[in-house]
Amino acid sequence: MKSFRKELWFTIPTRRGFLNITPQVDDCLRESGISEGLCLVNAMHITASVFVNDDERGLHQDLEVWLEKLAPYEPVAQYRHNIGEDNADAHLKRSIMGREVIVAVTKGKLDFGPWEQIFYGEFDGRRKKRVLVKIIGE
Ligand code: ZN
Helix, strand or coil, rough: CCEEEEEEEEECCCEEEEEECCHHHHHHHHHHHHEEEEEEEEEEECCCEEEEECCCHHHHHHHHHHHHHHHCCCHHHHHHCCCCCCCHHHHHHHHHHHHEEEEEEEEEEEHHHHCCEEEEEEECCCEEEEEEEEEEEC
16 A cells, blocks of 8 residues: 655635645656555644535635634634633534545545535644645555
């Protein structure tokens, strides 16, 4: 069995944002030389997510509004976590959107359903953060 590991670095210039990282994961798969197996992609930070969904602008705005309703940034003082920091909402948003995705690798390609793409979700940005890509198989 072959095994491949790579860290991808992203800096989202705003506090929150979504980035389609499918091209970078595709590059990892090509680099790995693996054609049958599994590809894990996870955020290595507790205020960011990796998730699969549609690359559609309206949907991303809907997600932003929905997450802000569930875990609003302000008032900052509403959260017990916010003693000396202000990112409790980001921890909660990450919990909702998830830590990782696993995508099947078939015939050298990420085996997606229709419209599926891999996204990095940032909830406390403006700094460098890492995503881990681990691919195992033959
Ligand atoms: Zn925190």
